[in-house]
Structures are given as C-alpha cells and as structure tokens.
Amino acid sequence: MTIGCDVLRRPFPAFFLSFSVMGSLLILALLVPLVVILISSSPADVVKSLRDSEVVGAIIVSMSAATLATCIALIFGVPLAYVFARKEFRLKSLLESIVEFPIVVPHSVAGIMILLAYHSRTPIGHILSNLGVAIEDSFWGITAAMLFVSAPILVSTVRAGFSLVDESYEHVARTLGASQLKVFFTISLPLAFRSVLSGAILTWARSISEVGAILIIAPYPKSAAVLVLERFEAFGLTAAKPLTVLLVVISLAIFVLLRLITKR
C-alpha cells in the first residue's frame, strides 16, 4: 500500500525530532568522557605505562582473577540458570532473590560481608586457608570479591537464554533416545550458547571493573582498578591517566566483542 510508504518517507516528525534531541544530549554526556580520556593521553604515555611493572602486574592480576571468577561462575552458574529456567519449585523465588541480591548491595558493603563470612578465622575460611585459599590480601580474595558481584549477572543472562530455548526441542531429543545430560549438552547449551557467551563476557567485564569489595578484602596484590584509584589519590589525575586509558581500551574491546557476538 502506498499510504504506509508515504508515512515512512515523511521527514522526521517534530515529535521524534524533539525526543531525539533530548536523547542526543544524554549520548553526548556519556561520550565526552570517553573521547576526552582517549585523546588526553598520548600513545607514548600508554606504552610507557605498559613498561611499568606495577601496572603490568596489576593488569595481569585483574585479568586472571576476572577469568577465574568467570570460570567459577560458569561452572556453578550455568547449571543453576538451567534449573531456574526449567523448573518450578517451592522457595524458587527466594533462591532467585538470594542470587540477585549482590546487585543491590553497595560494593564496599559486599566486601565487608565476604570478609566477615570467609576470613581465615571463620569455620569456612579456616578450611579454605588450610587449602591455601585464604582471602585476606590475596589473589583469592580478589577473585572472591569479583565472583560475588558478577555471578548474578551470569546467572540472569544465561537463565534468560535458556528460557528462550523452546522446551519441545528437549522433549523431542529425549524421545529420540538421548539422556537428559546428553540433551543438555547437544541441544540446550548450543541453543543458548550466545547467552552463555555474552553472560561470560559481561561477568568478566564486571569483575575487571570491581573496586569497592576488593579494597575491603584484598587491596594487595594490586588489581588494575585499585591501582588507578591509588595513583589518583597519591599522585593526582595526570599520574592515573595512562593506566586509565589502558583500562578503557580493554573495556572497549570487550564491549565491541560483546556487541558483535550478540548482534550476529
């Protein structure tokens, strides 16, 4: 019908124009800091900061702790997300709330909660420290803080992915002779793979950006976000900039990757 086409060809109506202008102001407000940080440090400064062993060490700590936290979240979170997506049971909403709770807790508070629950003198902490996994001022503490704040993101993203997989695929696969476990690995997981992947990337990114809980539990060894804060406090803005740019570039790369995966 030509009427519909005419409507589409009409110039941007005033209503959308005004909304777009308002929206553009927000986009601008978000974009300016990104542009400013990228142009305010020279590539030479960034390269120089890469030669700083403390910076490199902090980035390695952050990336490896975030990777470990993501792996743990995947191993335990994916099965949990599947149960949440597929089963109805008593106390389900209570359990869902427990999993989502860390999202609403201020991160410094989360740090205190983790420390109180798992420090070496608590029963669980005692067992863990005997196994060489004491959380105070350790790599494991950074990982624990990252896991606490990021696992809810993984569970909710993956759960949404499983919910979108039509259960009839699983039913048919079972009638064809596949066990429940085989169906999970050959049907459910491949069909929800994109959600699992974006969940993992978001979890990793959230872990990398964590500061509050890490400062309480394990300010040492230094993670990248903690080092930025420390340099800013000790030496001011200029000293913090090169490392900040590095972290922005890493975050940007992850973000672009995520967009590419989810848009594909």
Added chain:
Amino acid sequence: MKATNVLEIVQLSKKWKDFSIEDVSLKVEKNEYFVIMGPTGAGKTLLLQLIAGIHTPDKGKIIIEGEDVTFLPSEKRRVGYVPQNYALFPHLSVMDNIAYGLRAQGLDKDSAKKRVISVAEDLGISHLLKRKISTLSGGEQQRVALARALVISPKVLLLDEPLSALDAQTREGLRSYLRELKRKLKLTAIHVTHDFVEALELGDRLAVMFRGRLTQVGSPNEIIFNPRDELIAHFTGFKNVFDGVVVEEKDGVSVIDIDGIKIFTITNKQGAVRVAIRPESILVARHPVTTSARNMLKGVVQEVIELAPHIVIKVDAGIPLTVYLTKSALEELNIRVGTEVYLLFKASDVKVF
C-alpha cells in the same frame, strides 16, 4: 488372527497447567493409524506427551508392546514424537537432525548416515539433507520431522496436529503424503487433530476427545453416522441441532415435533429429545417431489454464503436449517435469497440424542 496391541492406555489421568485428561483408556493395534480429534484445549497434546514420557500421569498405566512404560523415561520408550511446531533443531543440518536419534543411541556416524539416506529416500526428502533448517518451507519441515521420528523405527509414532501449521494447499498435499506413507510403511500411529476431514481421510479408527475425556471411539463411519452425543455431532459437522418431543411412534418410525414442525426419524427414544441433521444430508428441490425420503419441508432461503468448497444456504422452514450445495447446483436451481425451496432428508439421517 488375534490383533496385537502395540499401545494400551489404561484409565490414564493427569492435570497439568490448564489442561487435564481424565480416565482415558484406549488400545492401538499394530499397523493401525489411530486419530484422536477434538477441539483446542481438549487435552490431546497432553495425552500424546504422556505417551511420549514428557509428563508422568497422576493415575493409570501406559503399556507399549506389553511393557509397562508409565514411569519409564522418554529415551527408553522408543516412540516417535512429532510436536505441533515440529521442533527441528535449528543449530543442526537436516542430515544431523534426522541422524540425532541414531547417534544418541550410539550408532556410529557412517552407519547413521547410511540409515538417514535410506529413510530420506523412503520419504522423498533426499534433496533436503544438506539444507539448513531455517531454509525449509513448512511442508519440508514436516517431512524432515517425520523422517527424524521414523528413523529410530519407533514402536508407535505420535503426531501432534501435524498439518495445522500449514497453508491450505500444502496441507492438502501433505494429507495425501501421510496417507501414502501410512500405506507404504504400515505405520502404527496416533495422530491428533481438531480437523474432522483430516481425521476421516487418515484414520483407520477415530476417537473424539472433549474436556480431557475420550467420549467416543470407533470407525470413521460410526463417528459420523452414530455420534454418541450432541457435542460429538456438533463437532463432526451436524449444524442443525434442535430440541423436540417424540409425539408418535409407528412401524419403527417416530415423529418428533420441533416448534410445530413434524420430523420423521428412526429412534426408540421417548419424550423430550434433541435431534441433529447433517447439512450435507439435506437435498434441495424447487418443487415438491416424491422420493423415498420421509421428510420434506417447505421453506424460504434466508441467506446464501459462499464458503469454499461449498455454498451454505440457510433456510427458514419453520425451523432454521443449514444446507450445503455445490455452486453448480445453486446456479441450476437458480437459488437466491427469498427463493421458495423444498428440503428433503431421510428419517434415518435424523440423529436423535
């Protein structure tokens, strides 16, 4: 020879979400194509899913080839299940979809491939094997889903409204395809549908399901011509249903009074009754004619509706009657709104409940 039951369902009951089935019992023999028909929400899908092992019943038994499978998991039942949306695995090719069951049961890749190729030939879908699921038409998807279910040589094939998602033309083609397949492969199947014509065309035996209960089981002829109650009659196409009173009975023929109109019928019922007459059982004439039909009512055409494949005319004959005609009959008789007509139907065509 004694018939072998492949499937026996004994007093099965289940409540699940808004659906329920109650006290369903039935037997399906080897090589029998059994059609369960009923309106949406009757519980047909739930019944198939219970047989497939997707749900466990609250009560009752499911026996397949003599083995009680009521609490056996799906993967141990060897039933072929084709759900309404076909549920073809979107991340696998057609070949891998069909091979899925064979591979799940531990067959090596080459043997699975050979078997898939042979089944694909039987079903006329060899040309589709390399295609992605997303590129298949509705009809092609249906054939692939059938192949995937048949490749595991199921003891019984369960088809949930297999034609309902297709356009009219494809549906017609696939109906004959299923008829042919049923003959060629000697299928033992349960096919559920809400389409009465589909049921008649395909079913060796039919069952009618309403509100979770099987209300009648029998041959297509029994269901069409001897519907057990008014609900079945209405579902199977009896459009003309009236309340009346048996006022006379003589020589096996009863007279029923419906709002002052006398209808001849064959029944042994007495007193208040309900009668139903199928629209296609009524003949239309422009003048009074003498025939063997005991009923002839004079009426005036109130409405003419073109409803492919036939024309529906509504006639006021003292009682409102719906009649089906072909387009050529309509033209030859020159029938339009206001035309005076005579409606004839046999006493035996009047069903009394």
